[in-house]
Amino acid sequence: MRTLIKNIKELVQVETGQQKSRAMGKEMAQVETVENAYLLVEDGTIKAFGPMDEWEGTADREVDATGRMVFPTFCDSHTHIVYANSREHEFVDKIRGLSYEEIAKRGGGILNSAKATAAASEQELYDMALQRLEGVMRLGTGAIEIKSGYGLTTDSELKLLRVIRRLKETSPMTIKANFLGAHGIPMEYRGHQEDYVDLVINEMLPRVADEGLADFIDVFCDQGFFTVEDTARILEAGIRHGLRPKIHANEMAVSGGVQVGVKYGAISVDHLEQMGDAEIECLKGSDTMPTILPGCAFFLNLPLSPARKMVDAGLPVAMASDYNPGTSPSGNMQLVLSMACIRYRLTPEEALNATTLNTAYAMDASREVGTIAVGKKANFFLSKPIPGLEYMPYAYGENKVERVFLNGEEV
Numbered sequence: 442m443r444t445l446i447k448n449i450k451e452l453v454q455v456e457t458g459q460q461k462s463r464a465m466g467k468e469m470a471q472v473e474t475v476e477n478a479y480l481l482v483e484d485g486t487i488k489a490f491g492p493m494d495e496w497e498g499t500a501d502r503e504v505d506a507t508g509r510m511v512f513p514t515f516c517d518s519h520t521h522i523v524y525a526n527s528r529e530h531e532f533v534d535k536i537r538g539l540s541y542e543e544i545a546k547r548g549g550g551i552l553n554s555a556k557a558t559a560a561a562s563e564q565e566l567y568d569m570a571l572q573r574l575e576g577v578m579r580l581g582t583g584a585i586e587i588k589s590g591y592g593l594t595t596d597s598e599l600k601l602l603r604v605i606r607r608l609k610e611t612s613p614m615t616i617k618a619n620f621l622g623a624h625g626i627p628m629e630y631r632g633h634q635e636d637y638v639d640l641v642i643n644e645m646l647p648r649v650a651d652e653g654l655a656d657f658i659d660v661f662c663d664q665g666f667f668t669v670e671d672t673a674r675i676l677e678a679g680i681r682h683g684l685r686p687k688i689h690a691n692e693m694a695v696s697g698g699v700q701v702g703v704k705y706g707a708i709s710v711d712h713l714e715q716m717g718d719a720e721i722e723c724l725k726g727s728d729t730m731p732t733i734l735p736g737c738a739f740f741l742n743l744p745l746s747p748a749r750k751m752v753d754a755g756l757p758v759a760m761a762s763d764y765n766p767g768t769s770p771s772g773n774m775q776l777v778l779s780m781a782c783i784r785y786r787l788t789p790e791e792a793l794n795a796t797t798l799n800t801a802y803a804m805d806a807s808r809e810v811g812t813i814a815v816g817k818k819a820n821f822f823l824s825k826p827i828p829g830l831e832y833m834p835y836a837y838g839e840n841k842v843e844r845v846f847l848n849g850e851e852v
């Protein structure tokens with residue numbers, strides 16, 4: 442099956458030369474485009490593209506994109522979309538002055554979600570997550586990483602990971618699973634959390650690995666949650682079971698999370714609201730993608746991660762949604778793109794690289810998605826009629842996505 446997308450006003454984020462796995466420093470400002478373009482899809486992958494007047498051949502199906510721009514779909518490399526309940530009461534508590542850490546200490550936060558999630562069936566959780574997945578797909582997301590972490594018991598964590606496996610099997614999205622057993626410390630382990638770490642390592646992890654349920658292993662390494670030592674133990678065990686680390690770090694404090702992530706070859710360290718110069722230095726020359734979660738900082742009123750400083754220091758930066766009920770109840774990557782520019786002072790081109798190619802890298806998918814390149818999955822969207830690339834982050838809060846194609850099929 443050959444599908445031709447014709448008369449594209451501008452085809453954005455194409456790769457004509459050597460395909461890049463990520464964009465770093467000054468490269469982040471580069472976005473290659475083709476004006477008045479065509480895009481040819483064959484059997485779900487990108488077969489060719491170029492200026493419209495160079496198109497020759499036949500196709501089984503044609504889509505006229507007159508007036509529309511075409512972008513690769515967003516990659517959202519950090520989400521927690523398998524959960525049972527929303528947490529708007531805590532949202533109000535926060536407005537009244539409680540901090541995220543205070544809510545967590547008294548058993549709210551992640552433990553609140555874990556309680557509701559334990560009571561829900563696998564089918565219920567699947568239905569809810571699928572709905573969220575479809576919602577973000579309509580907003581232009583084509584690849585997504587999903588974490589467990591609202592289980593916190595062996596059975597419940599396995600239940601969440603099986604839901605993610607089922608989503609992988611049924612959804613047209615590119616999905617990666619991340620085992621986040623070390624997300625919160627259950628009440629009964631308070632004061633001796635090393636015993637919970639033992640449970641994660643000795644009981645959960647072998648089951649997760651045996652069933653092949655995860656691509657990555659995560660830890661919430663931060664003040665009030667898991668220590669650097671806990672994290673090191675869990676990551677070492679995860680690596681032994683073939684899982685690459687991809688962790689939460691430096692949300693609450695300069696906690697050593699970045700350093701422990703880099704030490705264990707994490708594919709990404711995520712959050713990074715609390716960054717010193719040592720953290721930036723440590724990321725230089727590493728294969729670890731610094732990933733910022735603008736929705737979380739917005740929702741919790743946290744300090745902003747120094748994205749501009751990191752890019753100016755030559756680092757790559759990725760930006761993901763962190764879609765979850767506690768710190769970012771939105772998976773809208775168009776909004777992340779806007780926040781990247783407005784709050785973090787990235788240019789529209791840098792913001793686009795941060796939400797497509799670099800997030801693809803952060804979920805180990807940049808060979809398949811993240812740009813418009815021959816051989817990659819035909820995952821792209823047609824914009825509504827818009828004046829240009831800059832309009833995408835500029836018109837925040839407005840849905841600029843008109844039609845979404847995944848694996849060459851309209852969804």
Ligand code: NIG
Pocket residue numbers: 521550551554661689692737763765766767768769
């Ligand atoms: O990425 N920071 C840790 N985990 C999630 C929040 C989880 C929750 O509050 O439910 C995050 O922000």
Ligand code: FE
Pocket residue numbers: 519520521689763765
């Ligand atoms: Fe998170």
